[in-house]
Amino acid sequence: MSIDLSKLFKFNQTGQAALMDSIFFLTIVSTIGVALFYFYIHYGEQTNTLITSFYSQDFSSDVLKVISYSSALRGGEDLTKFQGSNPELDYLFALIKEDFSNNQKNLSDGTIFAIARTVSVILKPFDNSFDYAFYINSPDSSNDKSNYYFFLVANHEIVDSTVSRNYYSCIVNQTNAEKHLFSKVGKIDSSIAKLSLTKKDGDKTTNFVYDVVLNIWINRNIDLFKSKSEYYLYQSDPLLAGNSGFDCNKIDLESDVPAFYEK
Amino acid sequence: MKFKFLKSKFFQKGFIGPIGDDLPSLVPIVFALLLFFTIFTATMDTFAKKNKTFEENLSSIALARQLRGDSLILDYDQFKSRCDLANLTNYSFNYSVAIYNPFSQDSQIGFNPDDFMTEFVENNVNSDLFLQIPLVNGKKFVCEYKKPGSSQLSINNKNYYYRFYPVAVSLKKDFDGGEYSIIVPTYLVVLIWK
Numbered sequence: 001m002s003i004d005l006s007k008l009f010k011f012n013q014t015g016q017a018a019l020m021d022s023i024f025f026l027t028i029v030s031t032i033g034v035a036l037f038y039f040y041i042h043y044g045e046q047t048n049t050l051i052t053s054f055y056s057q058d059f060s061s062d063v064l065k066v067i068s069y070s071s072a073l074r075g076g077e078d079l080t081k082f083q084g085s086n087p088e089l090d091y092l093f094a095l096i097k098e099d100f101s102n103n104q105k106n107l108s109d110g111t112i113f114a115i116a117r118t119v120s121v122i123l124k125p126f127d128n129s130f131d132y133a134f135y136i137n138s139p140d141s142s143n144d145k146s147n148y149y150f151f152l153v154a155n156h157e158i159v160d161s162t163v164s165r166n167y168y169s170c171i172v173n174q175t176n177a178e179k180h181l182f183s184k185v186g187k188i189d190s191s192i193a194k195l196s197l198t199k200k201d202g203d204k205t206t207n208f209v210y211d212v213v214l215n216i217w218i219n220r221n222i223d224l225f226k227s228k229s230e231y232y233l234y235q236s237d238p239l240l241a242g243n244s245g246f247d248c249n250k251i252d253l254e255s256d257v258p259a260f261y262e263k
Numbered sequence: 264m265k266f267k268f269l270k271s272k273f274f275q276k277g278f279i280g281p282i283g284d285d286l287p288s289l290v291p292i293v294f295a296l297l298l299f300f301t302i303f304t305a306t307m308d309t310f311a312k313k314n315k316t317f318e319e320n321l322s323s324i325a326l327a328r329q330l331r332g333d334s335l336i337l338d339y340d341q342f343k344s345r346c347d348l349a350n351l352t353n354y355s356f357n358y359s360v361a362i363y364n365p366f367s368q369d370s371q372i373g374f375n376p377d378d379f380m381t382e383f384v385e386n387n388v389n390s391d392l393f394l395q396i397p398l399v400n401g402k403k404f405v406c407e408y409k410k411p412g413s414s415q416l417s418i419n420n421k422n423y424y425y426r427f428y429p430v431a432v433s434l435k436k437d438f439d440g441g442e443y444s445i446i447v448p449t450y451l452v453v454l455i456w457k
Contacts (some may be wrong), residue, residue, distance in 0.1 A: 022288035023293075029295035040306040044313040055426065058324065062429045065334040069431035071445040079447065080366045085439030093447075121365060122448045125376070125427040154347045247382045 060191035063122050063214055067115075068093050068193070076113025091180040092118055093195065099195040100208075102147065105112070107150050107257070112169045116152055116251050123154075123216075127165065131155045131185070132216045135178070136195065139211050149197075149210060151246070154183075156219045163221055167251040174245035181246070185217040265322050315355075322354055327428050330360055330406065331451050336432045338400045346406035357413050359383040359454045361393040362404040362432060365447050376425050379452050382414055383407070394449065396434050404432075416456055423456035 073079055074088040074096060090098075095111040119134050120127070132154050138147040151170040156163050172178065182188060193212045198205055202256075301418035329349050336342050346360070361379070368391065382392045383405075409415075428451040435442050 018285045018288035019291075026291040026295040030300045033298050036302045036306045040302070040309050043306075043310060044317065044410060045312075049315055051324070054321075054324050058328070059428060062331070062334045062432065066429040066448045068429045069335050069446050070448045081447065086441075087438050087443065088442060089445060118448050122450065124428045125450060236282040 009102050038136070055211070056189045057191075059115060060189055060216065063119070064193045064212060065213075067118055067120055070118050071138055072111075072114035072118060074110050074114075075116065076110040095148075096195070097197055101200055104149070104199055106171065113251065116154075116169070117253055119152070119214075120154065120253060124214075129219055130216050131219050132214060133178070133182075134212075134214050136210050136212050138208065142218060148178075151178075153248070156221050158221050167253060168246075168248040169251055170246040170248040172246055182215065182217075185220055187217065189190070189216045190214070208240070279387070279389065280336075282307075286445070293391050305377055313445070319356055319455070321448070323356070323426060323453065326352075326354065326358060327426055327453050330453075331428050331430050334428070334430050336362070336404075336430055338433065339396050339404065342404050346435065349406065350408050354410075356455050356457055357409045357416070358407070359416065359456070360406040361452050362430065363452055364391050364394040365449045366398060367391045379425070380416075380420075380423070381418065383454060394432060395409075398434070398436070411457070414426060420456055423454060426453040427451065428453070 027189055068091075070092050071079065071089050072092045073082060074090060074095065079087075079089075092111075092114055095114060096107065099107045099111050115134065117134070122131065123132060133152065135150040135151040138149070139149075148171075151172050153168045153170065155168070157166055191214050195210045195212045197208045197210055199208065200206075266393055293315065319449040326349055330342075330345050332341075342362070361383070378392060393403050393405055428447065430451045431446050431448055432446065433446050434446055437443075
């Protein structure tokens with residue numbers, strides 16, 4: 001009687017080999033599973049961001065369109081609450097053009113209030129979540145002077161432990177001051193339109209092309225006009241402490257006849 | 264032969280049989296297959312759900328673009344014709360669209376999106392939350408679409424979201440001294456629900 005030992009030995013080894021093979025298989029499948037799981041978690045993030053940006057872009061461009069279509073009272077009163085007679089109505093952009101032809105430095109108070117009120121109505125659904133800046137500036141930066149014709153900021157601030165919504169109309173004293181301002185607020189959604197403004201000097205007519213810009217960002221409850229050195233001990237801040245590059249007046253839109261707050 | 268027998272016993276230790284020896288290797292194989300197919304199924308399920316969500320989001324953006332046009336609504340007839348055209352498209356969701364009334368008393372209280380939901384559900388004829396022309400007892404700027412077989416919109420509906428778009432609406436308003444044509448800024452409220 002003889003037993004083929006080589007065959008017995010082979011069966012023993014085959015069992016061990018099968019076990020190793022299965023462990024390799026498990027390792028490979030686990031790697032594939034991890035890759036699939038990563039895909040499962042992250043699929044669609046960029047697409048989601050892109051779709052959200054479609055909405056943001058539509059929204060931003062529509063705001064500028066609606067501002068250009070809207071009627072306003074020349075004194076800046078609330079059109080929806082006006083009770084008087086013979087209202088002096090005009091398009092908002094017509095008021096801006098008229099002011100520019102009279103004075104190329106800044107807008108009249110009535111036009112400032114009309115713009116502030118119109119933009120606040122349009123952005124009402126997002127009033128608690130977003131802050132914004134609406135400004136008109138010349139894209140020509142060939143000189144060192146500030147080239148802002150109008151600058152409006154709506155900001156949430158913490159005053160005496162209370163968050164309040166404030167509107168400011170500002171004169172910008174320093175070139176590129178807005179870059180320091182916007183550097184504090186994080187990501188901005190921006191839309192830009194062109195506005196042609198005309199200045200008449202006797203018979204001579206000069207056309208200027210300005211940018212109308214709306215910047216929207218998520219509310220951060222900070223005082224935008226404090227310089228960085230007041231916030232962060234930032235020693236080499238190009239803006240001196242106490243001088244943010246803006247000379248601002250706070251607007252009261254709540255009253256029937258809009259006015260500036262006392263400084 | 265005895266020696267051979269002993270040797271064969273030595274080599275038989277731990278040896279169950281040709282099939283029995285392979286049984287332990289089945290455990291990791293079965294576990295691996297289970298793991299793979301579970302994750303694969305979950306991934307395909309997520310893939311399909313997210314694709315559906317993207318398609319719905321894009322459709323809702325397209326719907327809003329169709330209804331608001333170039334963000335200027337000249338009269339009720341224009342809004343109605345855009346609404347009728349939008350209702351012909353077979354969207355995969357239900358929607359209710361209205362234009363907020365900037366002359367509304369509610370505008371003084373503060374903004375609460377759930378007021379729109381309540382208004383869409385109750386369709387309160389006395390409410391002035393949605394714009395109507397004329398401003399009193401006029402035709403409301405409301406456009407609604409419900410998929411065939413879908414249930415009614417209710418306050419308890421959890422599966423919904425809003426989109427808001429600025430629009431300008433041309434209307435006639437009475438001031439002492441006469442009727443004036445004005446263009447007021449307001450916003451289009453789009454409620455997507457299932």
